[in-house]
Amino acid sequence: MPHSSGSLPTRWLRTFQPVAAPRLRLVCFPHAGGSASFFRTWPQQLPADWEVSAVRYPGREERIAEPCLTSMAELAGGIADGLAPHMTPHTVFFGHSMGASVAHEVAALLAARGVAGPAALLVSGRAAPHRLRRLSTGDLTDEDLLATVTRLGGPGAEVLGDPELRDLVLPPIRADYGLLEAYVAGPKAPAVDLPVVAYFGTDDPGPTPDDVRAWSELTSVRCEARAFPGGHFYLVPHEAELIRDIRERLSVLASRV
Numbered sequence: 001m002p003h004s005s006g007s008l009p010t011r012w013l014r015t016f017q018p019v020a021a022p023r024l025r026l027v028c029f030p031h032a033g034g035s036a037s038f039f040r041t042w043p044q045q046l047p048a049d050w051e052v053s054a055v056r057y058p059g060r061e062e063r064i065a066e067p068c069l070t071s072m073a074e075l076a077g078g079i080a081d082g083l084a085p086h087m088t089p090h091t092v093f094f095g096h097s098m099g100a101s102v103a104h105e106v107a108a109l110l111a112a113r114g115v116a117g118p119a120a121l122l123v124s125g126r127a128a129p130h131r132l133r134r135l136s137t138g139d140l141t142d143e144d145l146l147a148t149v150t151r152l153g154g155p156g157a158e159v160l161g162d163p164e165l166r167d168l169v170l171p172p173i174r175a176d177y178g179l180l181e182a183y184v185a186g187p188k189a190p191a192v193d194l195p196v197v198a199y200f201g202t203d204d205p206g207p208t209p210d211d212v213r214a215w216s217e218l219t220s221v222r223c224e225a226r227a228f229p230g231g232h233f234y235l236v237p238h239e240a241e242l243i244r245d246i247r248e249r250l251s252v253l254a255s256r257v
Contacts, residue, residue: 012082013053022051029099032176068175076105100126108190124199127211129189196223201234
């Protein structure tokens with residue numbers, strides 16, 4: 001059955017195709033240097049009564065005039081503040097790379113506040129928080145940082161060769177990498193009592209498959225892992241397969257809530 005009406009708040013979220021009474025809401029968290037538009041093609045591949053929103057980090061796209069945030073506590077706290085009044089039992093979080101960590105922290109914050117958190121947490125291309133390795137990007141030159149990003153093969157990497165466009169995308173990339181460098185949850189990583197699905201690319205140069213599967217150690221509920229061929233951004237060429245997997249998993253959930 002459909003659930004509560006009204007779209008989620010617009011300051012922190014872009015809702016691509018608002019649904020009056022969505023049966024399920026999928027909130028997506030972008031990768032480092034990424035933006036909400038990364039998920040713009042997802043709604044067309046999901047049921048019409050599901051609503052897809054993407055988190056809008058400060059310092060890019062519509063919020064480009066705002067300063068980027070370099071603290072996980074500040075970023076996750078702001079998102080949690082924006083989402084808390086609008087959370088429902090049929091909201092699910094999906095986060096890729098840095099977005100997986102942000103989604104996890106937001107879910108943990110909501111739970112700590114006694115707010116109904118997401119019904120499930122879908123993480124992608126990210127080691128479990130207690131298995132993260134500290135980055136050392138703060139001393140990198142702009143060229144070296146951009147080379148690091150380019151090696152991951154993310155969407156839009158070609159614009160990094162254009163000096164004018166590079167000046168626009170570099171600040172959020174550096175800010176996000178600074179945030180990740182400072183963020184090491186370690187053994188204090190908060191547990192979440194909700195189902196977790198961990199996706200990863202088999203050739204990802206970052207987290208190992210074991211690092212990704214270790215998300216199972218942070219939930220008392222079930223955790224499943226699914227591998228796709230490809231590197232860190234496996235979800236670009238395999239978008240249709242990933243969304244099909246998400247749709248199948250969440251269709252069961254949507255029928256229960």
